Structure formats: C-alpha cells, structure tokens
Amino acid sequence: MNHPNIRELQKKAIEIRKDILKMLTLAGSGHTGGSLSIVEILVALYYHALKNDPNNPKWKERDYFLLSKGHGCPALYAVLAEKGYFNREDLWKLRKLGSMLQGHPQLGLPGIEISSGSLGQGLSIANGIALAARLDKSDIRVYCLLGDGETNEGQVWEAAMTAAHYKLDNVCAIIDFNKLQIDGFCCDVKDMGAYFDKWKNFGWETIETDGHDIKKLMNAFDKAKTIKGMPAVIIAHTIKGKGVSFVENKVEWHGIAPKKEEYERAMKELDEALGKI
C-alpha cells in the first residue's frame, strides 16, 4: 500500500492527540488516558492496514474496524474526522445533546461499525462478521481493538476460542497493552498471569510490538495478514495517557477530561513534540 512517510504520520498522531484533548476539554468529561494510548494503533490502521473509503463508508469490500473498548472513542472520532468520514467541526460537539458523537460509539456515525461501551463484546461481533465474510467468499478483514483490562471479561475468551475453532485468519485482534485499568494496574486488579501464553494457548498467533511506533505497528499488521489458518492478535505495548507528561501512566486520568489550564499545558507539550519531529 502506498502510504505517506512515517514522519508525516507521527505528526498526524500528535495532531490527533491535540484534537482528542480539545474534544474532551470542551465536553468536560470522557476518557483521556485510554484515548491517548491508542492513537498510533489507529493511525497505523487507518493510514496503512485498513482497506476503506471515507467517501463510501458502507463500501462492500471494506475491512472492518471495531472499537471494542468503546470508551476510547475520542481517538477514533478524531481519526475518522481526519480521514474525512465526517465534518471536523462535529468533533467539538462530543457528548453533547443532539451530537452523533455519543459518549460511547453508536452505529450510525459514518465510519463507526458497532455500538460499544459495554466492555468485552467486540470480538464476538468481529467473529460473526468474519464468518459471514467467509460464507460470502469475501476476502475482507476484521480488526478489533480491546483494552487489556477489558480482557478480564469472560466473553473475550469465549470469542477467542470461537475464532481459533473456526480458524478465522481474517480476524486480527489488537490489545492496547497499557497495563492500567480503572482500579489500578492490571496485575494488581486481577493478575492475568502469562498474558501472551494465554492467547497462544487459546490458539492465536501472537505478535508483540511497540504500540507507539507507527512503523513497527505497520509491520505487525502486515505480518498478521500473512498468518493462515488461525487468528492473530497484536499485543501492543502502550502507555496510558501517552504524549502528555502529567497524564502518562496515571490511573486517575482514566475517566476524566482536562480542565482549561491542564489543556493548555498539554497543548504546549504536544506543540513542542511536534516541533521536534
């Protein structure tokens, strides 16, 4: 696939972070940490891995992207607006009455493939799409992004077994492996133990990567496409709150929005980062 150079995409990631913070600040609520951690994953998907057409969101041949960790939607909205799925001005109406940009994603907004927000449900839906595609002899792929805390949910593992049983090599899960959830570090809340082995033992090809390195993410997605006869999961090491020093790795930033002065500080940091690329 023909894609702009990595530096441009790194800049884009920072611009998207700026949009996310503006959206959240204007909304006055929302999930800052888990939105900032998935930016590069989304950029690698929407600017490299996914077959899609913003002018024709329902294009039959498109790949599907499902945001199972629905609370990370500010990041997805920002990327979709950047791609041209809808008007950028809509971003500033996040969470407001009458806005299509609901607090958690709702089917109907161009580019949104599923409603989500109740954690643990996306991967099953991905499997259904993948099985239907197989019946239709269609070669579309289905990507599903989950939080690591989200994988506490039993349904995720039910779905993991289903994908392996049906050898769904058209399914690619991505784990936003930021090691935090709401109550603290994942390992303290409920230690999931040998995480990579779990996925392996459930019959998945696991691909480990740096979730903030766009080039590595692209390679991971390329590799996932070559896996045959089994589903693939990309476990992407990320930092919750990535890009804003006082938000990074801070559990208390899970479900709050920046206040005005925090927003301004964050913008300054991001502008500086932009200058360094």
Add this chain to the structure above:
Amino acid sequence: MAGEKLKMVPTRDGFGEGLIELGRKNKDIVVLSADLTDSTRANWFKKEFPERFFGLGVAEQDMIGTAAGFALMGKIPFACTFGVFASGRAWDQIRVSVAYMNLNVKIIGTHGGISVGPDGATHQALEEISLMRILPNMTIIVPCDALEAKRATIESVNLKGPVYIRLGRSGAHVITKESDPFKIGKAVCLKDGKDLTIFACGQMVYEAALACDELKKDGIDARLVNMHTPKPIDKDCIIKAASQTGAIVAVEEHTIAGGFGSAIAEVVIENCPVPVKFVGIRDRFGVSGEPDELFEHFGLRAKNIVQAAKEALAMKR
C-alpha cells in the same frame, strides 16, 4: 375447543419446521447454537444446511455477539438456546450488541416456562417477557402452538430488527389452523364476549379457552384473545376490550412481575382503566415436577383463570 381431539406438538418443533422452510427459501439464513442444538431443533436446520450452521459451545454471550456480526453483514441469524440462558445470561449482549444497534437477529428461547418440568428452577425461564420487553427495538412473540410457532418463525424474517421467540419444551395443543390469520403485533380474537376479556399467550391460550367454556356454564360471556405478540402489543385490541367488556384477565406461564399481564395493564391503566387480574407466577422460582403437576402447583389451570375472571367481574362497577 375443549371437546375436540387436538394434536399435542411442542412449539419448538414448529420452530424447527419453519426454520428449514426458511433455509430453503433464503440463503441468508444462518443458525447459531450454544450446545443445545438438538433440544432447540436447530439440528433440523443443521442436517440440511451444515455450512450455514455455527456451534458456539456453551457460550451464550459469544453466540449473541457472533449473531450480531452476521447481522451486520446482511445475514439473518437465528441464535438458539434455552430461554433462561438466552434472555438472562446474554441480556447485556442482547441489549448492546443487538437491540441498541437494532440488528436483524432472531433469538430463539426454547424451554420457556414451567412446562420444562423436572429440570427445575434453573431451567424454567419465567422472566423472558419481562427481560426482553424493557429493551427498545425488541419484538417478542410467544406462539400458542406449533403451527403458530412455525408461522412466527417464518414471519419474523419479514421484520427487520431483533425478535425474541419464546418456545416450549413439552407438547402443546394445536389450536390454530393454517386458515387463521397471523400477523406479528396483531392479536387474534378467538371468541367474542361482552362480560370480560381474557388475554393469554403461549400454551395458556388453550387453558384460557377451557376457562371460557367453564365460565359460559355460569352464564358469563368471556371474550378470549390470543395475544401472541407481547411486544409491540396490540393496543387497539386492549383498549377495545377494556371499554367494551369492562374487566380484564391476563394469563401467562411466566412471572407476573413486568411480564405479559403488566404489558396489558399498562395499556389499560393509561387509556381505559378497568379492573385487571393476573394469572401467572408470583415472585417465585420454579420447581421440579411433571409439567401437568406444575401447572396445578402454580395455579395455572382453567379453574384458576375462572376464579380470576369472577374476581375481576366482582370488581367491575
């Protein structure tokens, strides 16, 4: 009706037949099952269309989500398991992944009610109508016999959106005929009457018919309505019944809390308040026993309906 010799067929069999018919006509039909493929009759479809059948194992939440994925791709999935597990275990999945997205998923809950029998409380679904009724976009059908179940199954596909069909395990009297009208959302008046109206769904329709015959002996002229679609409920039919007959009895093999009778009472109270009596299960779990014994035990017999009818009449001004 009481005097006639009627065939006894489980409503799940009617579903199984309808599903095969659908499968032959429509290539988009797919069937999902959570390790109850034989019991739900999903295996009748599986035998003929193995490539369109998907077993999910004992994983109801995953089954509903997978069905949602199929529906997003334009397929028409039937997700089949026992009613308790469909409506209870996977309720949040039905809420978010199906009803909120208004997806074309048909949920088949067999073994509804106490007629499950000896398996007891964990397997006797007494809450599905309540649980499904509170979800926007959801349609609920409770067929009274196998023929109606077959027609409901086939009709459900013409309705784009989530449908829950409640079916039973044991034989139920076949009281409808091919020539009878059947339209989702449109109640069927089985017998006109002027003193009160009895609304019933599922196999309680037969029991209510017996009650009407009993009431007639006492000079009471009851109207009988087969309300096979608890949601969207046929409001006009209820309002007409309330205003014309002045008293209502609602009969269900289900908890009365938030269930079928509640749905009827909501319409009555808002539009034409008249006395309403409920025949159903009152804040209890099921127990083991033979279906016949259980109907007696839980007070779901014609005689209980007769008594409720007389109480409703007494409350009439």
